[in-house]
Amino acid sequence: MMCYSDFPIPEDYPNYMHNSKVMEYFRMYAKHFDLLRYINFKACVCSISKRPDFHISGQWEVVTEIYGKQEPALFDAVLVCTGHHVDPYFPLDSFPGVEKFKGKIIHSREYKHPEKFQDKRILVIGLGNSGADISVDLSHVTKQVFLSTRTGTWVVNRVSDDGYPLDVVHFTRFKNFLRHLLPTALINLWGEKKLNTRFNHENYGIKPKHRFLSRYPIAADDLPNAIIAGRVLMKPNIKEFTERGIIFExxxxxxxxxxxxFATGYSYSFPFIEEGVIKTSANNIPLYKFVFPPHLEKPTLAIIGLLQPLGAIMPVSELQARWATRVFKGLIKLPSEDVMTADIAKKVKYNQKRYVPSQHTSLQVQYVDHMDELASLSGVKPNLLNLCLTDPRLAWEVFFGPCSPMQFRLTGPGKWEGARNAILTQRERIVRATKTRALQPCTDSCAISILVKVLGCFALFAVILAYL
Known part of the structure; x- marks a missing residue:
């Protein structure tokens, strides 16, 4: 689900890859498409500024520094791909007495290995993915780990139904269709009941005040195990620091x-971009479809990855880049500034209504919806009705199977001939990495399975027509 759309991850790689495997995959991708010769390593971008004739040329002057030497270069367009995990966010002003604390204070960005914290008493502030993972990691070697949360959270399991990865099970067009069809209150009840079936969030001191769909959950399979074993002790928000201790609320x-x-997240900034090019308002950057500044005379600057999907960001960023490059070429024309500004305001209003306030509320998007929106702009969204009539087997997998990136290589610009086979074999690749001990296949349920698929094919037409 996090692969680039025309280069599936090797089938022997684990579904949840270690960072070293992710890096290997990136290197394979760069080698396959001969990209290394275009990359200037160890190059610091000092400044990006408009050319004097920008209103005509749309060109940018980019100054980079390599080994102490600065060099300017002229570019027709720029993609800024720094994302929103840029500057460690340290909300020290929110914690009275923190300046008196004699212990060590670090940000989660500095954390690499647990060994250096052996036999220490440690407090982790913030119950996001990083805070949960670091707490569990440390709990195996430290004297005691305390995890402080101001709001609590819903915790999902990476290993989902039938042992499939979470996003494979839930990020499907069918379930996305149901999400739009069913009342939000009903989905909240279902989601909270399902999560509490694994472990009661209230009994574990994690239950938040907000509902299931009001804020993105965290994936922390091992956190309840650490809590029930006493290795991690949940604590409320901090009231005050003392020289060697903490008083809680x-x-x-x-x-x-x-x-x-401090596992308190990140803030983002673009100090290298000429002032006025990126406009900020209350820590929000208004971008059309989270990509284009609407006020530029020429659409030759695009921001990639400055959003927060529930799921992998790589496929979203790839679709952003595919759309942006077609805009750069003049193959796609952006709407007027007024139309773009209205679209931005509409998305901000939707997020404010749907989600509880947080540092990155304005950046949140729904995975399938946003992928389809970007794909429609580029002309690469799969046509389900056409697939249903011409390739029912593929249509079934596209609609009921995981909404994997290869779906956006089936048609339109950048079409990849291997996309169909990659989609139809994706379930085999998902289980290949875990099925390292082969068992004899069971044939007792074959007849039932075939019957279900036949009946499902008839149902598929009706569901897709309703979906469209």
Whole structure:
């Protein structure tokens, strides 16, 4: 689900890859498409500024520094792909007495290995993915880990139904159709009941005040195991720091704390871009479809990856880039500034209504919806009705199977001939990495399976017509 659309991840790679495997995949991709000769490594971008004739040429002057030497270069267009995990966010002003604390304070960005924290008493602030993962990692070697959360969260399991990865099971067009069809209150009830079936969030001190769909959950399979074993102790928000301890809002306190880790996220900025090019408002950057500044005279600057999908960001960023490059070439024309500004305001209003306030509320998008929106702009969204009539087997997998990136290589610009086979074999690749001990196949349920598929084909037409 995180592969580039025309280069599936090797089938022997695990579904949830270690960072070293991710890096290997990137290197394979760059080698396959002969990209390394276009990459200037160790190059620091010092500035990006408009040319004096920008209103005519749309060109940019980019100054880079390599080994202490600065060099300017002229470019017809620029993609800024720094994302929103840029500057560590340290909300120290929110914690009275923190300046008195004698222990060590670091940001989660600095955390690499647990060994250096052996036999320490550690507080982790922030119950996001990083805070949960770091707490569990540390809990195996430290004296005690405390995890402080201000809001709580819903915790999902990476290993989902039938052992498939979470996004493979839930990021499908069919389930996305149901999400739009069913009342939000009903989906909240279903989601919360399903998550509490695994472990009661209230009993574990994690239950948030917000509903299931009001904020993105975290994937932390091992956190409840660490809590039930006492290796991680949940704590509320911090009231005050002392020289060697912390007082919490419920009146409890912990002394002799050695280390505090702020897993409080990141902020983003673009100090290298000429002032006025990127306009900010209340820590939000208004971008058309999260990509284009609407006020530029020429659409030759695109921001890639400045959004927060529930799922892999690589396929979203790829579709952003595919659309942006066609805009750069003049093959796609952007609407007027007024239309783009209205679209931005509409998305901001939707997010404010749907999600509880958070640092990145304005950046959140729904995976399938946003992928389809970008694909429609580029003319690469799969036509389900046409597939249903011409290739029912593929239509079934596209609609009921995971909405994998290869779906956006079936048609339109950049069509890839291998996309169909990659989609039809994706389930085999998903289980190949875990099925390293082969078992004899069971044939007892074959007849039932065939009957279900036949009946499903008839149902597919009706569902897709309703979906369209």
């Amino acid at each position: 419920d009146g409890s306190r912990e002394e002799n704390m050695d280390v505090v880790i």
